[in-house]
Amino acid sequence: MVNTLSTRRPFIIPIFLPHAGCPHQCVFCNQTSITGVGRDAVSPEKVERQIHEFLKFKGNDRRPVQVAFYGGNFLGLEKESIKRLLNVSAKFVKNKYIDVIRFSTRPDTIDHDRLDIIKDYPVSTIEIGAQSMDDRVLAMARRGHSASDTQRAVAMLKERHYDIGLQIMVGLPGEDEAGSLFTSRRIGELEPDVVRIYPTIVLKNSLLAKWYENGSYRPWSLERSVAHVKTLYLFFKKKNIPVIRMGLQAAEDLDNGTAVLAGPYHPAFGHMVHSKIFLDMAGTMLKDMKRGHDTVIIKVHPHSISKMRGMKNSNAETLKRKFQIRSLKIIPDPSLDEDQLAV
Numbered sequence: 001m002v003n004t005l006s007t008r009r010p011f012i013i014p015i016f017l018p019h020a021g022c023p024h025q026c027v028f029c030n031q032t033s034i035t036g037v038g039r040d041a042v043s044p045e046k047v048e049r050q051i052h053e054f055l056k057f058k059g060n061d062r063r064p065v066q067v068a069f070y071g072g073n074f075l076g077l078e079k080e081s082i083k084r085l086l087n088v089s090a091k092f093v094k095n096k097y098i099d100v101i102r103f104s105t106r107p108d109t110i111d112h113d114r115l116d117i118i119k120d121y122p123v124s125t126i127e128i129g130a131q132s133m134d135d136r137v138l139a140m141a142r143r144g145h146s147a148s149d150t151q152r153a154v155a156m157l158k159e160r161h162y163d164i165g166l167q168i169m170v171g172l173p174g175e176d177e178a179g180s181l182f183t184s185r186r187i188g189e190l191e192p193d194v195v196r197i198y199p200t201i202v203l204k205n206s207l208l209a210k211w212y213e214n215g216s217y218r219p220w221s222l223e224r225s226v227a228h229v230k231t232l233y234l235f236f237k238k239k240n241i242p243v244i245r246m247g248l249q250a251a252e253d254l255d256n257g258t259a260v261l262a263g264p265y266h267p268a269f270g271h272m273v274h275s276k277i278f279l280d281m282a283g284t285m286l287k288d289m290k291r292g293h294d295t296v297i298i299k300v301h302p303h304s305i306s307k308m309r310g311m312k313n314s315n316a317e318t319l320k321r322k323f324q325i326r327s328l329k330i331i332p333d334p335s336l337d338e339d340q341l342a343v
């Protein structure tokens, strides 16, 4: 029996521009904490050094290479700064060390003037921080833009043939699972090329931290967030929209707890979601089989062994208990896709 749910990723060189070009302060944001990089810390010279370092690290990896500017509002930067950052990156594209450039930006900074600035650069993908498609939730998060800004921005990027990434959050103030599913449906209707899903974390020195401390905001638990993000992942999967990230990227300040006050942060959040999906797939397949098996063998792609096992082998233990299996073996089978399993 084979079950399926995949995607080959480029080699990304991430350049963090914490809060750069951003005129706002969203309630959940403290970009310096998220990225571990101080404000104003990124010059073209630094970008160049960083690209060189990542290229050394890349070694013989044959995946396509992308430089990605994250963490700020790229199109909100001064026109000259945009050009300087793109010039330095484009040099690497010209010399064929890098394939393309991508960046993230706010929906309300996307307009024809700004897009004209970047039109001659090798930018392939523009990611938009949509966060929610409910104007009430956006207002509570003090985003300073509406859902229609995201719709308008996507239409403009489509006209210019960019690949589009949309970022959404779960657990924002005023948005429950049903509201988040509504957001995801509207995001799905916009047919982006990729989606990222971030659980809302209470970062120190954010406005949300104050709301948490005075009791007006309760973050979602890790369990609730994983369960709901799993639902969203499967929703987008069904629509053939790859979810390329679930959970904040691990960073030292996040991992050592100095930046996080509360909320469902886990360095392996995406892995936990995938593990839950594998657990569900295996459970569905085992449900139809006779109980009390002595030995069950589950085959998965070698890259998916740890997803199938779950954190601390928890999936294997759950399946053994639930289906009265004495011995459960999870073995690699390179003939399967990374999102498949066979029992």
Ligand code: SF4
Pocket (backbone or CB within 6 Å): 018, 019, 020, 022, 023, 024, 025, 026, 029, 030, 031, 071, 072, 073, 106, 129
């Ligand atoms: S738009 Fe982005 S960088 Fe600016 S405050 Fe909001 S989350 Fe932070």
